[in-house]
Amino acid sequence: MENQKSSSSLKAVIAVLAILLVGSLVYIYKMTSEADTAKTELNSTMTEKESVMKDLQDLKSTYDAAISENTSMSDELIQERDKVVSLMSQLSKSKGDVASLSKYRTQFNSLQANMKVLMTENENLKLANTTLTTQRDSTVVVLGESRKNVEALTGQNEELSKAVEMGSKLTVLNTRGSAFKVRSSGKQIETDKASRADVLRVSFTIAENAIAKSGAKTFYVQVIDGKNNVMGDKNTENFGENTLTYSFVTNVEYENKTMQVTKDLKGKDFVKGTYFINIFDKGQLVSKTSFNLR
Known part of the structure; x- marks a missing residue:
């Protein structure tokens, strides 16, 4: 047991x-x-x-x-x-x-x-400056010869006038759009969130052009939001047979030197999506870009 x-x-x-x-x-x-x-x-x-x-x-x-x-x-x-x-x-x-x-x-x-x-914009700017310098130098040489042979070079002078007209047009580069939140102190902080945005900033560069006519220049800026609506003033301008609805106009004093243009577009309740910015010299589109707000 x-x-x-x-x-x-x-x-x-x-x-x-x-x-x-x-x-x-x-x-x-x-x-x-x-x-x-x-x-x-x-x-x-x-x-x-x-x-x-x-x-x-x-x-x-x-x-x-x-x-x-x-x-x-x-x-x-x-x-x-x-x-x-x-x-x-x-x-x-x-x-x-x-x-x-x-x-x-x-x-x-x-x-x-x-x-x-x-x-991309930096390369375009260098190329534009090189092209403008070449056009300016060749134009000066041809004009000098033309003074000596006015009657014999009438045909060439007509072609030269066309080249000068094309070369004197302003080149707009480095177009950029961004959104900012404005604090009570006035300080602006860049943001990519639509809900935080108080203002949209549009900036672009006008390239140096020695043969362009200096003085007052007007550019029409069109800002289109994520729902394909034109923002801002929504004013309309006719250029020949074409009609342009734009957000605002910016006027600058051009002195043949590279200059930066910046302007803010105030708003509220910005929508999410892709925003498009188009810069017009009268009725001609000279630059465009886009950016996103989430």
Whole structure:
């Protein structure tokens, strides 16, 4: 009888130990799996952080190269480059969690999009300046010869007049649209959210043109919102057979030098979507761009 009791007790002990052993193995497996998962996530976030940092460094190098060319857009390029440097500093100090890395990647994508637009405009500006310089130099030479041979070069003078007329037209570049929130202090903060916007800013560059007529110049600015509505004054002007509905008029005093034009369009309840900006010299479209509000 006592042997049977001892045997039963031993079996009970063995059963308890077996249960504890199985529980321990399950616990160890779970902890190991969680540790492996955490390690994998950590490695992934570190790789993403390095990737974003490299992309930002490449973006900065692109701006550095463009700034070294010392064009009339240098100030704007420097401002964008400084935004990239600031984001690099913030990223280097970040803990590298998934949420923050997603935010930095989104900010990088926005900066990269701005860079592509600025690089295109910078190249167009350099090309326009080169073309205008060539036209000006060739026009001066031809005019000098024309004074000596007026009767013999009548036909050439007519062609020259056409070339001067084309070359004297103003070139509008670097057109940009953006939205700002105006604080009670009057400080304006750029935003890409429609719900926060109080004012839209339109800016563009008039390129240098030595042979253009200086003086008062009028440009008609048309701003179309995300629902395809013309914003602002909505005034109408006729140019021959064409009718233009515009948001506002901007008048400038042009002195044959490169100049920056900026004007704000106030509003409220801005809609989400793509906004289009068109710049007209009388009835002729001379520049256009677009931007998004979310």
